[in-house]
Amino acid sequence: xxxxxxxxxxxxxxxxxxxxxxxxxxxxxxxxxxxxxxxxxxxxxxxxxxxxxxxxxxxxxxxxxxxxxxxxxxxxxxxxxxxxxxxxxxxxxxxxxxxxxxxxxxxxxxxxxxxxxxxxxxxxxxxxxxxxxxxxxxxxxxxxxxxxxxxxxxxxxxxxxxxxxxxxxxxxxxxxxxxxxxxxxxxxxxxxxxxxxxxxxxxxxxxxxxxxxxxxxxxxxxxxxxxxxxxxxxxxxxxxxxxxxxxxxxxxxxxxxx
Numbered sequence: 001x002x003x004x005x006x007x008x009x010x011x012x013x014x015x016x017x018x019x020x021x022x023x024x025x026x027x028x029x030x031x032x033x034x035x036x037x038x039x040x041x042x043x044x045x046x047x048x049x050x051x052x053x054x055x056x057x058x059x060x061x062x063x064x065x066x067x068x069x070x071x072x073x074x075x076x077x078x079x080x081x082x083x084x085x086x087x088x089x090x091x092x093x094x095x096x097x098x099x100x101x102x103x104x105x106x107x108x109x110x111x112x113x114x115x116x117x118x119x120x121x122x123x124x125x126x127x128x129x130x131x132x133x134x135x136x137x138x139x140x141x142x143x144x145x146x147x148x149x150x151x152x153x154x155x156x157x158x159x160x161x162x163x164x165x166x167x168x169x170x171x172x173x174x175x176x177x178x179x180x181x182x183x184x185x186x187x188x189x190x191x192x193x194x195x196x197x198x199x200x201x202x203x204x205x206x207x208x209x210x211x212x213x214x215x216x217x218x219x220x221x222x223x224x225x226x227x228x229x230x231x232x233x234x235x236x237x238x239x240x241x242x243x244x245x246x247x248x249x250x251x252x253x254x255x256x257x258x
Contacts, residue, residue, distance in 0.1 A: 084137045084141070098139045105139040108244050110244045117156075117157075121160065124167035140183075156196070162203075171210075196225065
């Protein structure tokens with residue numbers, strides 16, 4: 001089962017992860033402070049276990065107030081988007097069709113040279129005949145959440161490869177400003193993940209229209225981390241080596257995880 005496979009891939013093998021620059025006592029104190037803040041929000045139903053809360057502390061560099069704000073935003077977005085977050089699991093949408101048959105979302109078995117997770121999206125390969133846009137979002141969230149089972153990725157972050165091959169005017173009709181805003185918000189400020197790079201490949205001129213819309217919702221930090229490579233994959237390989245990228249995205253990796 002895909003969920004179990006990912007859990008095994010990104011487990012910590014029983015070893016306690018050491019956060020750089022943070023002592024065990026400081027970590028415990030931050031966790032207790034965050035729990036206290038959450039407990040004061042009577043309408044906020046939130047898991048209180050270390051494994052869940054630590055993700056928000058790490059993405060906010062152990063700033064407890066910022067982590068608390070992130071937690072509240074995370075659950076607010078979940079409430080506001082039941083079509084995306086409802087039945088969020090491999091059995092709640094056509095996971096096999098999205099991730100195994102069409103491979104719209106995939107994870108490399110290898111990290112980049114900085115030890116970060118590598119996620120690939122076929123943004124130009126999606127169409128409603130495969131799945132709804134909400135199901136595409138579900139697959140994205142599910143894969144990112146499972147990447148975050150590996151604590152190193154909570155700290156080092158992930159890089160994203162967007163393959164825009166086959167993008168057409170048809171996509172522009174469906175990739176509305178509202179849908180783009182939702183996708184961007186998940187990446188910055190909702191999911192407890194550090195996006196360290198977004199590498200766009202095989203992007204035709206039409207992509208500029210969508211990117212112009214997306215930029216209006218992005219923070220300056222995220223915009224700076226976006227690189228447009230077009231069809232020059234040699235430049236991409238300077239950042240993410242060929243053996244990390246699947247063959248269908250211009251690399252040499254034969255096997256990768258969905």
